[in-house]
Amino acid sequence: MKYLLRLCAVVMVALGLAACSSAPDVKTSSADFIKVTxxxxxxxxxxTIYTFDKDQAGSGKSECVATCATNWPPVYVEPGIKLSGDFSYISRNDGQKQLTYKGKPLYFFVKDKNPGDKTGDNVNNVWHVVTP
Structure with a gap:
């Protein structure tokens, strides 16, 4: 199952993601947003959102493809969404836009079933929750 996460430029460069922990959630519509929990x-x-150690920040690509991306679905960005601050995106091989934070592509973990699950943290010592 693919997860689509829509974001827009409400994350201000000057405030960065850290401000989201004390401010309202980063909203992109009435239903979609990124937050710090x-x-x-x-x-x-x-x-929970994760990064993969094999991805190099700023490289513009994801090392998690094929079966990896089935188990670690990318966090997608809807085309045309403008991002700012520490958020950006990369273009995956299939043309879809994947959200990045500080240059690292972001993922979900297929085994996280409920809100707050973080069963993917430190899997194989290469997957990590994102801490702003």
Whole structure:
């Protein structure tokens, strides 16, 4: 299952993501936003967001493809959304836009079933929750 997360430029460069922990959630519409929950980056519906150590910040590509991307679905950005601050995106091989934070592509973990689950943290010592 693919997860689509829509973002827009409400994350201001000067405030950065840290401000989101004390300010309202970063909203992109009435239903979609990124937020900080218990010190980690999550989706609007509470899904934990991860980075992959094999991805190099700023490289513009994801090392998680094929079966990896089935188990670690990318956090997608709807085309045309403008991002700012520490958020940007990369273009995956299939043309879809994947959200990045500080240059690192972002992912969900297929085994996280409930809001707040973070069963993917430190899997194989290469997957980590995102802490702003």
């Amino acid at each position: 218990n010190g980690i980056l999550t989706s609007s519906y509470g899904k």
